[in-house]
Structure formats: structure tokens, C-alpha cells
Amino acid sequence: MKFAYRFSNLLGAVYRQGNLNFSKDGNAVISPVGNRVSVFDLKNNTSETFPISTTKNITCVGVSPDGSLAIVVDEDGAALLVSLITRAVLHHFHFHKPVSSIRFSPDGRKFVVTKENVALMYHAPGKQREFNAFVLDKSYYGPYDETTCIDWTDDSKCFVVGSKDMSTWVFGAERWANLIYYSLGGHKDIIVGCFFEKDSLDLYTVSQDGALCVWESDTELDGLVLKKSLDKPEPVRQEGGEEDEDRAEGEEVEVIRGKAEPPKDKNKVKNVRYKHRSKHFFNKEAEFNNLTAAAYHKPTHILVTGFASGMFHLHELPEFNLIHSLSISDQRIASVAINSSGDWIAFGCSRMGQLLVWEWQSESYVFKQQGHFNNMASLAYSPDGQYVVTGGDDGKVKVWNTNSGLCFVTFTEHTSSVTNVTFTSSGFVIVSASLDGTVRAFDLHRYRNFRTFTSPRPAQFCSLAVDVSGELVSAGAQDSFEIFLWSMQTGRLLEVLGGHEGPVSSLCFSPVQSILASASWDRTIRLWDMLDSWQVKETLPLTSDGLSVTYRPDGQELAVATLNGEIAFWNPQTATQTGSIAGRHDLEVGRKETDKITAKQSAKGKSFTSICYSADGESILAGGHSKFVCIYNVKEQMLVKKFEISCNLSFDAMEEFLDRRKMTEFGSLALVDDGAGDGDGVDISLPGVRRGDMSSRHFKPEIRVSSLRFSPTGRSWAATTTEGLLVYSLDGSLVFDPYDLDLDVTPASIRKQLRLQEWASAIVLAFRLNENALKQEVLEKVPHEQISVVCGSLPDVYVEKLLGFVATCLEKSSHLQFYMTWAQNLLMLHGQRLKNRSASILPTLQSLQKSIQRHFDNLSKLCDFNMYNIRYAAALSKQKGIKRPAEEEEEEHDEGMSEEMSEASLEESEMIL
Structure with missing residues (x-):
């Protein structure tokens, strides 16, 4: 299961639309991001995106009071019942119309959904598995216009609904004798929020024009009287109502109408009345400053x-x-x-x-994140795989931590779109190219722009590459067809390389030689020798325009993606083509709404725009103007696996065929101009123009993959797409992938070897079964003093596997010294044999380096913090009043001991690392 990559996280976007929710403990924010849901843990400063997705962008999320369930509803009204514990979809449901808000009752037994001008109350799903998780209980009619917001009383007896018709309606969740419904006015604009007071029927309503109304009830919550079952009227059925669609066959649903006169009570119970207590206005600075959101604690x-x-x-x-x-x-x-x-x-x-x-009490930010508010253009991994840098059309360069999934620094020096970004080999310098005519270098130690490279004449840079030493920076221009070379040390322009007859679309330095490969629209690849006066070493002819070029990690092969949808492989030493892959049929391009040709015909003009080799160099990853990312085997030149990066129909070019419901007698609805009465179609629409009104701008983004990169550790890969930065990683715990399996390889036989203290054979059997939990159990039962003996007796084929497993465990385990001892012994005893297979072992070593570096950073911060605290305590004790000599001697002795202990702890941690 080498390519069992699964969706891991969504970076580059933190919020799109919809309502935010806090978790039950208040330490995490649940945020809708497009058609996915992300959870941001504010205590541990991490983010996680659920592996679930809706068919369109999410508009509202309702979280149960116990924090175990969430109902996610998209733009069309399709709902998912999601477990927040297992991250799994429990139930699918469709409300048939767009839903404006959803809210669980405080006791968790009911929830209310508002769509159009009706409020629907459902029985909340229980703990047991049910055939129909959503059972409609009552339908409430009252408002004339669309409903906007909901709130419940603390005892779940009543709920209130706000509407766009400027009215607020209070409904009883049960058949109360003194409260069936109550309508409140008093506003001159759309109701944005309505809230009950704690343990009371008193109300606050807030409208869009910045007005707050305070309503006082003459009845307490305990004063609500339940109607007797004998007085209960027959259920009212509305002809052709919307609730028929949401009801199971044969189910009777009570309909409560706010537009009819309430039935007169036989018992003469006093009805609930509301009194308008006061009205307040927010200070508005301008007329357009509408009140858009409200929340009440x-x-x-x-x-x-x-x-x-x-x-x-x-x-x-x-x-x-x-x-x-x-x-x-x-x-x-x-x-x-x-x-x-x-x-x-x-x-x-x-x-x-x-x-x-x-x-608000300390007036400080707990969490502050912002994604690229335009398309992402490029990404790059740091050499140790800890960080990802992205550049976007908004001119920003953002650096993301792959462990936490959060952005920790943003560079805003560019004034136009960033077209390419890359790390230097040290991992502490980021270089970015932009259409503003500059190439900038950023320092990750001080977070500053310390170099700015420019050309003699203004040029728009569309490609970028930095050599292995980090000394040479090259950028290709799309208007002058030239390649510019600068020195990182001095910042001076070294050379301008001319010769291409079209825009330079891609640049790549060889990882082992000082040779630059450049792909251009003039259907050639040129290899430039950096040591020999920057001359052209070879010119490789292509069958079509070159779009992307990349070297294999060992530098022995070159891959080029061309405009005709092919990926060609070249030997850079002999300048001969070794193979090609025709990938046009694998793209499977979707049909856009305004396309007059089929998706099959449209695919003939599409191609891969980004390619990259896997960490071991055996496979190549390709993506382009499509929702699919393909992995090819280079040696066999065949498709290994395809990944569908999104199923969000809110993007354009997602479906292969047009929806028949959008077809009219004049053709596709998207091509029919609403403003023209004769039915003539819009032949060529301007980009982003809403049909019918050429002055109204509307943009439906097209799904595409702009850049792809494999992690240096080989455990994950990332893609910048219209949806955001998607990260796919290997989830080994869910995949059973045994090696050299036999009948005698069982967990019982492995544990028997452990009891006999046959450590080496137990490790071999555990790696043959390849169960992570079992491997960790065997490894941690080996005595510390026996580690070197076990490492020396392991067969060669298991050394690399054990080293990779140690690197994975070291990233999450707290047993630092134990796993560091394993890594040290494996590298010392088998170093020469591992060196002979350096190309294949490189991703494992980089994964090990990433884990060690992360622990080193955390431990060094902790040691520094402890050292400063000890010094501060010692300084405070010296500043105290006159002390007795005996006390001073004792304190000096204690200070000396504490300093020695702190130095000893620092030395020990440095030795461990």
C-alpha cells in the first residue's frame, strides 16, 4: 500500500462562510471552510480538517449541547449528521431548500431548522442506531419572509425565530395552553439576532439597522401550562406544504400556524404577554455600516x-x-x-x-489566522518537511507549520501576484518571484525581507529556481523571454541568459550538478552550465510548449510536462528521451456551465501544469486544469493511482455532463441572457460577469491544481488548489500491508518470542506482520542495554524498515532517549550499508531529522525558560533584606546547586539531542 495517501488536512483557508461554533469545553472553534469543516484547537494551537465533505459550500453548522454531534448543511439544503468524536458521517438528509439556521435545544432532544418562512422542529438523533435519524415533529408557520435566526429558552420549552419581514416569533416547543405563538414587531429592518434571557421568557432582538429592542414577559417559564391530551385538536395538514417532503410515509405531523386565530382555551388560562420595555441604538459611523452578526452570552x-x-x-x-x-x-x-x-x-x-x-477581558488575540483570499499559485516544502511556504495572487507569502496546520508568518512586501516560491537548502531562507518585477529573499530567523533582486528593465517573473548551495538565484521572465541570475550573497545581477523565443515557464537546478534546466513556450528545454560561462550545454526539442520541468532527486533524469498533455522523460547526460506518458485522458476535465462543447472535446485542450517526483524518484505526481491528481510509475510509464481533490459543485468544471434541470429551449441556462427578450445566447461572456447584467460582477471559480510538491520525508504530498492547500498523507494505522507473510507469523508467536527474550526474531516477525501497535509493543519491551546487540544482529532488509519506524515513533513519543538510542545504534552499526543505498534511504533520514529537529526546538525553549526562571529567582533572593550569615550560606549553597542542576539538565538535553 505504497500509495495509500488519504486526505490529512486543509491549509491556506480558515473560514469561508457560514456560522462559527465553539466546542463544549470552549477550547476549540468549529469553522466551515468551503465544503469541509475545520476544528482549531486554541489550547494546543493545532488545526484539523474532517475527512468529510458536502456537495456544495457549507452555509450553517449546528452542534449538539454535549459536543458529540454536528449537523452540517450546504447551500442546497443537503445535510450530514457528523460525529465530532469519530469524525464519521452517521446520516444523510435533504431539506430540499436552502437552510438559513439550525439550532439544538439545550436538553439535546430536539433541533429546529429554518428554511424560507417556516421553522421545522425535529427529534434529535439518539445514542442508539436508528433507521431514520431525523424525525419531523412539528412545522411552525408565522413569518411572511425568510427566517434568519433561532434561539431556545434554557429549559427547551420555547424557541424564538427572527425573520427578514422585521418580525420576531415566539413558539412553544410543546402544546402550551397559554403560549401557542406570539409575534413581536418594533423593528424597521431585518432581524439579525434574537436571544432569550437566562431562565426567563424575556427577549432581546437586534436588527440590521443597529437597533436593540428589550421585551419583558409577564409569565415565568414555570408558568407555562401544558394542554391536556383531551383538548388536543386534530393535526392540521397543509395542502401541498413543504413539510410533506420532509416527512416519512404515514407519519402525522402537527402544523402550527401563526396566521390563524389561536383557539380559545376552555380553562381560561392567562395567555403569555410581552411588553416593549426599551429600545437602544448602536452608534453608527456611516449609513452603510450595517449590523451583520450578533451573539449573546x-x-x-x-x-x-x-x-x-x-x-x-x-x-x-x-x-x-x-x-x-x-x-x-x-x-x-x-x-x-x-x-x-x-x-x-x-x-x-x-x-x-x-x-x-x-x-475581551485582557484585550488580546487568542487566535488570528487568515488564508489567501485569492488563488494560491505555488508551494514549496522546507528540506526537513516541517514547513510549507505558499504564494498567492493576493501578493502574500505565507509559511505554514505542517504539524499544527497553522500559518506563523506572512510576508506582504510584494505588490502583485506571487508566481513561485522556494526554500534554499539550509531551510531558513525563502525566495519568491512576483509579477511586480522583483524576486525577494526572506529570513526565517528574523522574519524580514533581506534581499530584493530586480532586473535592469522591468520584467514579470513567472518562474524561479535556487541552486543546491543557495548562492545562485534564477528567475525567468514571461515578457522578455530572458533568464536572470543573481548572487544571494551580494544581491547583484550576475548574468542575463538569452536564447529562448517564448516565455520561460519553468526553471529547475540539478540537485547534483551546477546545471540549470529551463522550459519555455518555444518548444525547447535548455540546459545551462553554471560553471562554464553560463553557456547552453544542450537544447532538447519538445513536441509542444513546455509548461513544467523538474529533476529526479538523484539528478539522473529530467521530466517535462508539455501543452499537449504529455510528460516526457529525458536523460540530461546523453540528451536523449527515455520515455513519455500521454496523460490527457487521465485528466478527465469537467464541463463548465458556459461551455458549448462537451467535456471530452474540452479535454483535448487541457494539460498538466505542475509535476514533481516522489521522494524516492520512482513515481511522478502530476496535476493541472482538472479535479484529479495522477501518480505515474516512471519505469513502467503507467498510471498507478488517481486522487479526486474535491467534490464541491460550487466550483465550475466539476461535472462531466450538463444538468438537464438547467437546460432550456434556448440551450444552457448559463448561456441565456436574462436581459435580452429574444433569447439570443451570450457568445463570449466576460470573465466574472453575471448573466443579464454586465455591470454586476460574479465569480464562480474553476477547479484546478496550480502546484504540487512531495514532502522530503515521502510520507505526504501537498497541492495548491482552488479549494486551498490540501495535504494528503500515509495513514499507516488503517492499512494492513504485511511483508513476507507466512502462517507462523501471528501476534501470538511474536509475543512468545518476547517471553523467550528472542528480541531480534520478535522484531523481524513484527515487521513481517507490519502492525504499528505490535511493532511499538515489541520495540519498547527490548531492554535498554540490549539495543546495540539487537541492532547488530538484524538482517539488512529490516534495518531500513526499523529506521523508518523509529523516525515515525520519535515524532510523537515521549521516550526520547530510548528511540534516540535505537536511531544512533542503527546508523553507527549499519552506516556503510545505508550509505550505499543513499538515494532510497534519503526520505527516511529526512523524516528522522524532522523529528529530532522538532524535539530539539521544543526542548531548547524549555531549557532556556527554566534557566531564566532560576536566574530570576536567584536575583530576587539576593535583593531581599539583611539576612543572617547562616541563611546566606545556605541560600548560596542552594543557588550553586540549582545552577549546577540547570547546567547539568542543559548538558543532558544537548547530549540526548
Whole structure:
């Protein structure tokens, strides 16, 4: 199962649209990102994206009170019931119409969904497995326009629904005798939020024009009287209503109408009444500054409101005292959420792709992330695989930590789109090329732009490469057809290489020689010798325009992707072509809405735009104008596996055939101009133009893969796509992949060898069975003093496997010294034999280096922190008043001991690392 890569994480995007939610403990934010759901752990500073996806972008998420379930609804109303514990889909459901909001009751037994002008109450799924997880209980009609928001009372007896018709409706979750429904007015704009007071029927309603109404009820929650079963009316069935679609066959559903007169009660119970207590207005700086999001924390009585200008306010209710006001963005705040303790507030800005968590008491950011708010153009892995750098059309260069999945530095010096990024061999310098005519080098130690390379005449750089030493920086121009060479040390321009007759689309340095390969639209690849006066060493002819060129990790082969959809392989020493792959049929391009030709015909004009070799050089990864990424075996020149990077129908060019529901007598609905009455189609639409109105801009992004890279460790690969930066990795725990399996290779026989203290044979048997848990159990039962003996007696074929497993365990295990001893003995005893297979063992060594480097960084910070604390404590003790000589001698002795202990701990940690 060498290519059992699975979706691991989504980087480069933290929030798109929809509502934010906090987990039950309040330490994690659940954020919808496109058609996926990401969870950001604020305590451990990590992110995780669920391996589930909807068919379109997610609009609302409802989380159960116990934090175990979530209901995810997309733009069309298709819902998924997801377990937040196992990350698995439990149930599929379709509401048939777009859903505006969803909310669980506090007791977790019901949930309400609002769509169009109706509120539907369902029985929440229970703990046992059910055939139908969503059972419709009641339908509530009241508002004339679309519903916008929901809130429940603390005891789950009533809920309130806000609407676009400026009204707010209070409904009873049961058949109360004194409350069937109650309608509240008082606003002049769309209701953004409606909230019950804690343990009360009192209400707060907030509208888009910045008005807050406070409503006081004359009845307590305990005053609600349940109707007797004898007085219960016959269920009312609405003819042709929407609830018929959501009901199972033969199921009777009660329909509560707010537009009819309530039935008169026989017992003369006093009905619930509301009184308008007060009305407050937010200070608006401008007329366009609408109130766009609101959240209320009941225990602390704090109301948080977000505005279209990026400002937010904190008010204490019901007195409406302003606690805090701040501008966190220059764009519209789309969603606001408060955690259970009321300390942290999450804000989502959909246009900028921002997700912020603000601690209002200390007035500081707990979490601040922003993705590329435009397409990503390129990515590169650091040499140890710990970091990924991305460049986007927004002109930003972002560096992401592969372990946490978060961005820790953003460089904004470029003024135009970043076309290419790369790391130097040291891993501490990032080089980026841009259409603004500059190539910039960034330092990861001080986080600054320390070099800026420019050309004598302004040029738009579209390709970039840095040699192995990190001294030479080259960039290709798309307008002057030239290649520029600079020195990293001095920043000076060394040479301008001319000769290409078309834009230089791709550059790549050989990993073993000082040779630069350049691919161009003039159907040639040129090999430039950096040692011999920068002359052309070879010119390799291509059958079509060259789009991407890359060297194999050992430098003995060259791969080129061309415009006709082929990948050609060349021997750079002999300048001969060794093979080619026709990959056009593997792309499987989808049909765009405005295409007048079929997807099969459209595929003839598509090609791979990005290729890269795997870490061992045996396979090649290719992606382009398609939703598929292909892995080919280089030696056999055949397709090994295809990965579908997205199933999100909110992107264009996803489906192979047009939807018949979008076809009219004049052709596709997307090609019919709404403004023209004669039915003439729009032949060539301008990019991003909404049909019918040429002045209204609308953009439906097309799915594509702009860049691909394999991790140096070989355990994962990443792709920059329209959806974001997708990371696929090997999940070995879910794959059974035995090696040299036999009948006697069983867990029982392995444990028998352990009892007999036959350590080497137990390790060999465990690696033949290839179960991770069993391998770890065997390895950790070997006595520390026996490690060198066991390493020396291992067969050669298992040395590399054991080294790779040790590197994987070292990344997550706390037994540092134990696994470091294994790695040291394996490298010392089998170093010469491993050196002979350096090309194949390189990814394993890089994985080991990544794990050690990570622990070194964490431990060195901890040791520094402890050392500074000890010095601070010693300095404080010296500053205290006059002490007795005996006490001073004891303290000096203790200080000396503490300093010796700190130095000893530092030396020990350095020896371990």
C-alpha cells in the first residue's frame, strides 16, 4: 500500500462562510471552510480538517449541547449528521431548500431548522442506531419572509425565530395552553439576532439597522401550562406544504400556524404577554455600516455585535452599557460566536477569509489566522518537511507549520501576484518571484525581507529556481523571454541568459550538478552550465510548449510536462528521451456551465501544469486544469493511482455532463441572457460577469491544481488548489500491508518470542506482520542495554524498515532517549550499508531529522525558560533584606546547586539531542 495517501488536512483557508461554533469545553472553534469543516484547537494551537465533505459550500453548522454531534448543511439544503468524536458521517438528509439556521435545544432532544418562512422542529438523533435519524415533529408557520435566526429558552420549552419581514416569533416547543405563538414587531429592518434571557421568557432582538429592542414577559417559564391530551385538536395538514417532503410515509405531523386565530382555551388560562420595555441604538459611523452578526452570552449578560465596517461592540444587557469597542478588520464581520465561559469571542470575515478569537477581558488575540483570499499559485516544502511556504495572487507569502496546520508568518512586501516560491537548502531562507518585477529573499530567523533582486528593465517573473548551495538565484521572465541570475550573497545581477523565443515557464537546478534546466513556450528545454560561462550545454526539442520541468532527486533524469498533455522523460547526460506518458485522458476535465462543447472535446485542450517526483524518484505526481491528481510509475510509464481533490459543485468544471434541470429551449441556462427578450445566447461572456447584467460582477471559480510538491520525508504530498492547500498523507494505522507473510507469523508467536527474550526474531516477525501497535509493543519491551546487540544482529532488509519506524515513533513519543538510542545504534552499526543505498534511504533520514529537529526546538525553549526562571529567582533572593550569615550560606549553597542542576539538565538535553 505504497500509495495509500488519504486526505490529512486543509491549509491556506480558515473560514469561508457560514456560522462559527465553539466546542463544549470552549477550547476549540468549529469553522466551515468551503465544503469541509475545520476544528482549531486554541489550547494546543493545532488545526484539523474532517475527512468529510458536502456537495456544495457549507452555509450553517449546528452542534449538539454535549459536543458529540454536528449537523452540517450546504447551500442546497443537503445535510450530514457528523460525529465530532469519530469524525464519521452517521446520516444523510435533504431539506430540499436552502437552510438559513439550525439550532439544538439545550436538553439535546430536539433541533429546529429554518428554511424560507417556516421553522421545522425535529427529534434529535439518539445514542442508539436508528433507521431514520431525523424525525419531523412539528412545522411552525408565522413569518411572511425568510427566517434568519433561532434561539431556545434554557429549559427547551420555547424557541424564538427572527425573520427578514422585521418580525420576531415566539413558539412553544410543546402544546402550551397559554403560549401557542406570539409575534413581536418594533423593528424597521431585518432581524439579525434574537436571544432569550437566562431562565426567563424575556427577549432581546437586534436588527440590521443597529437597533436593540428589550421585551419583558409577564409569565415565568414555570408558568407555562401544558394542554391536556383531551383538548388536543386534530393535526392540521397543509395542502401541498413543504413539510410533506420532509416527512416519512404515514407519519402525522402537527402544523402550527401563526396566521390563524389561536383557539380559545376552555380553562381560561392567562395567555403569555410581552411588553416593549426599551429600545437602544448602536452608534453608527456611516449609513452603510450595517449590523451583520450578533451573539449573546446568557450567564454574563454580554451582547456582542459585529458590523459591516469590521467593528464590533460589547454591551452589558439589559442596561446597554458599552464595555468594549474595537475594529478588527476593514471587511464585513459575517459570524460571531462566544464560548461557554464567555471569555473568548470568535469572529469570521468571509471576504478576507479571516478567523479571529479575541479575549475581551485582557484585550488580546487568542487566535488570528487568515488564508489567501485569492488563488494560491505555488508551494514549496522546507528540506526537513516541517514547513510549507505558499504564494498567492493576493501578493502574500505565507509559511505554514505542517504539524499544527497553522500559518506563523506572512510576508506582504510584494505588490502583485506571487508566481513561485522556494526554500534554499539550509531551510531558513525563502525566495519568491512576483509579477511586480522583483524576486525577494526572506529570513526565517528574523522574519524580514533581506534581499530584493530586480532586473535592469522591468520584467514579470513567472518562474524561479535556487541552486543546491543557495548562492545562485534564477528567475525567468514571461515578457522578455530572458533568464536572470543573481548572487544571494551580494544581491547583484550576475548574468542575463538569452536564447529562448517564448516565455520561460519553468526553471529547475540539478540537485547534483551546477546545471540549470529551463522550459519555455518555444518548444525547447535548455540546459545551462553554471560553471562554464553560463553557456547552453544542450537544447532538447519538445513536441509542444513546455509548461513544467523538474529533476529526479538523484539528478539522473529530467521530466517535462508539455501543452499537449504529455510528460516526457529525458536523460540530461546523453540528451536523449527515455520515455513519455500521454496523460490527457487521465485528466478527465469537467464541463463548465458556459461551455458549448462537451467535456471530452474540452479535454483535448487541457494539460498538466505542475509535476514533481516522489521522494524516492520512482513515481511522478502530476496535476493541472482538472479535479484529479495522477501518480505515474516512471519505469513502467503507467498510471498507478488517481486522487479526486474535491467534490464541491460550487466550483465550475466539476461535472462531466450538463444538468438537464438547467437546460432550456434556448440551450444552457448559463448561456441565456436574462436581459435580452429574444433569447439570443451570450457568445463570449466576460470573465466574472453575471448573466443579464454586465455591470454586476460574479465569480464562480474553476477547479484546478496550480502546484504540487512531495514532502522530503515521502510520507505526504501537498497541492495548491482552488479549494486551498490540501495535504494528503500515509495513514499507516488503517492499512494492513504485511511483508513476507507466512502462517507462523501471528501476534501470538511474536509475543512468545518476547517471553523467550528472542528480541531480534520478535522484531523481524513484527515487521513481517507490519502492525504499528505490535511493532511499538515489541520495540519498547527490548531492554535498554540490549539495543546495540539487537541492532547488530538484524538482517539488512529490516534495518531500513526499523529506521523508518523509529523516525515515525520519535515524532510523537515521549521516550526520547530510548528511540534516540535505537536511531544512533542503527546508523553507527549499519552506516556503510545505508550509505550505499543513499538515494532510497534519503526520505527516511529526512523524516528522522524532522523529528529530532522538532524535539530539539521544543526542548531548547524549555531549557532556556527554566534557566531564566532560576536566574530570576536567584536575583530576587539576593535583593531581599539583611539576612543572617547562616541563611546566606545556605541560600548560596542552594543557588550553586540549582545552577549546577540547570547546567547539568542543559548538558543532558544537548547530549540526548
